[in-house]
Amino acid sequence: TVSRPMGLRGKQQQGTSRIPSQFHKEERVAMKEALKGAIQIPTVSFSPKESNTTALAEFGEYIRKVFPTVFSTSCVQHEVVGEYSHLFTVQGLDPSLQPYMLLAHFDVVPASEEDWEVPPFSGLERDGFIYGRGTLDNKNSVMAILQALELLLIRNYIPRRSFFIALGHDEEVSGMNGAQKISALLQARGIQLAFLVDEGSFIVDGFIPSLKKPFAMISVSEKGAINLMLQVNMTPGHSSAPPKETSIGILAAAVSRLEQAPMPNMFGSGSLKTTLQHLANEFPFPTNLILSNLWLFQPLVSRMMERNYVTNAMVRTTIALTMFNAGVKVNVIPSTAQATMNIRIHPAQTVQEVLELVKNIVADDRVQFHVLSAFDSLPVSPSDDQALGYQLLHQTIRSVFPEVSVVTPGICIGNTDSRHFTNLTTGIYRFNPLYLQPQDFSSVHGINEKISVQAYETQVKFIFELIQNADTYQRPVSDLHEL
Ligand SMILES: CCCCCCCC/C=C\CCCCCCCC(=O)N[C@@H](Cc1ccc(O)cc1)C(=O)O
Numbered sequence: 001t002v003s004r005p006m007g008l009r010g011k012q013q014q015g016t017s018r019i020p021s022q023f024h025k026e027e028r029v030a031m032k033e034a035l036k037g038a039i040q041i042p043t044v045s046f047s048p049k050e051s052n053t054t055a056l057a058e059f060g061e062y063i064r065k066v067f068p069t070v071f072s073t074s075c076v077q078h079e080v081v082g083e084y085s086h087l088f089t090v091q092g093l094d095p096s097l098q099p100y101m102l103l104a105h106f107d108v109v110p111a112s113e114e115d116w117e118v119p120p121f122s123g124l125e126r127d128g129f130i131y132g133r134g135t136l137d138n139k140n141s142v143m144a145i146l147q148a149l150e151l152l153l154i155r156n157y158i159p160r161r162s163f164f165i166a167l168g169h170d171e172e173v174s175g176m177n178g179a180q181k182i183s184a185l186l187q188a189r190g191i192q193l194a195f196l197v198d199e200g201s202f203i204v205d206g207f208i209p210s211l212k213k214p215f216a217m218i219s220v221s222e223k224g225a226i227n228l229m230l231q232v233n234m235t236p237g238h239s240s241a242p243p244k245e246t247s248i249g250i251l252a253a254a255v256s257r258l259e260q261a262p263m264p265n266m267f268g269s270g271s272l273k274t275t276l277q278h279l280a281n282e283f284p285f286p287t288n289l290i291l292s293n294l295w296l297f298q299p300l301v302s303r304m305m306e307r308n309y310v311t312n313a314m315v316r317t318t319i320a321l322t323m324f325n326a327g328v329k330v331n332v333i334p335s336t337a338q339a340t341m342n343i344r345i346h347p348a349q350t351v352q353e354v355l356e357l358v359k360n361i362v363a364d365d366r367v368q369f370h371v372l373s374a375f376d377s378l379p380v381s382p383s384d385d386q387a388l389g390y391q392l393l394h395q396t397i398r399s400v401f402p403e404v405s406v407v408t409p410g411i412c413i414g415n416t417d418s419r420h421f422t423n424l425t426t427g428i429y430r431f432n433p434l435y436l437q438p439q440d441f442s443s444v445h446g447i448n449e450k451i452s453v454q455a456y457e458t459q460v461k462f463i464f465e466l467i468q469n470a471d472t473y474q475r476p477v478s479d480l481h482e483l
């Protein structure tokens with residue numbers, strides 16, 4: 001099956017000639033060196049209250065230095081928002097075209113030196129790969145977006161359609177000071193976006209064992225989340241005469257019950273069904289037949305999806321126990337035990353429904369529930385012929401990755417800064433133009449995160465083409481029919 005972007009037919013551009021996405025040797029060297037320099041700035045978010053603010057400020061200086069044309073061209077306005085985040089407004093020639101946004105973040109999660117093959121903030125190049133925290137999540141996007149714009153401006157490109165580039169500084173700790181403030185600022189200015197492109201999905205390769213070909217998944221929604229703290233208070237005392245049950249034991253039994261009772265499989269009411277239907281013909285016999293007849297084989301396929309952690313996360317609400325605290329001394333029975341968990345909510349369920357299920361599984365009145373934060377899954381963005389953002393991504397994937405034959409909508413199992421922009425657009429697309437294999441996925445927030453020089457160049461090329469593709473006068477197909 002060769003899937004085609006159906007919504008963008010006819011003439012591509014009027015007036016301006018297209019700039020080929022070919023870069024000189026010196027430009028290619030400069031772009032990889034610029035990425036290495038960005039990786040060397042340790043812009044770590046430790047918690048909502050603790051980040052390396054010196055590095056965040058230094059990053060602002062760094063992008064000014066390496067992208068001088070972006071900062072000196074009159075059609076580009078630059079603002080710092082929330083102290084460290086950046087908002088660029090690129091003024092297009094035609095105000096009748098609705099603007100869009102390219103979104104990325106330059107804060108990173110911490111990395112401990114000793115586990116890595118190369119120091120995580122070295123940006124070292126080895127065997128064609130640039131190593132370091134942020135090479136996939138998400139300084140690659142930050143740098144590629146600015147790099148593509150720099151190269152377009154150097155070639156005297158002036159966009160027709162206005163667009164915003166928003167670069168968050170606190171995505172890894174929820175985006176409240178960066179992305180959310182940028183969103184509020186644009187809302188106050190009365191801006192509505194045609195669409196937005198952020199991180200959150202890839203050209204995925206090797207996540208489904210019998211599927212040999214990679215496919216591009218554009219995430220059109222993301223799971224909801226609850227950070228939940230469970231607490232048990234009991235009478236403290238001397239460990240030499242312990243009671244039958246302690247706060248630690250009661251809490252441990254409660255969280256163990258949660259681990260033993262997974263949330264229900266929601267495959268039947270989720271978008272993974274659509275994703276697999278798009279992919280059906282790519283599978284060998286008999287999986288192709290099974291996936292083409294989900295009305296019959298749904299129970300079988302939903303069980304197959306549970307077999308690996310990533311596809312399992314796509315069919316159900318997941319609960320990860322992430323913090324466990326109790327006790328101060330070996331011979332003191334503590335009064336309080338606390339366990340914190342990170343719950344990711346499947347779109348077919350709500351925060352309230354999940355909390356109800358969790359309480360029923362714990363089924364112990366001595367366990368208190370404290371919701372630290374919670375939000376439902378994000379609205380599903382359109383992926384039909386009329387969806388401009390989706391169709392532009394599809395078109396650009398086809399031209400930059402001609403070997404990728406399937407582009408499919410999907411769901412992001414993590415959360416992204418894009419969730420702060422639902423007030424500005426219904427078209428939120430999470431897609432990084434990079435191949436991702438399971439071992440790459442493990443390196444994100446893990447060890448030895450790296451990007452190949454060639455993959456980074458291709459990411460710059462993708463954005464270079466996407467910006468030009470967005471300068472289209474083509475209307476969604478249904479509008480064309482009305483003309
Ligand atoms: C047929 C299906 C095959 C599926 C293959 C899927 C492969 C994996 C593809 C994408 C990976 C998902 C990448 C997730 C990016 C999420 C970025 C992130 O880590 N975000 C943080 C943000 C956050 C949210 C809330 C907080 O309080 C702090 C941070 C996250 O934890 O989600």
Ligand SMILES: [Zn+2]
Nearest residue numbers: 137138171199
């Ligand atoms: Zn990220």
Ligand SMILES: [Zn+2]
Nearest residue numbers: 109137172445
């Ligand atoms: Zn991350």
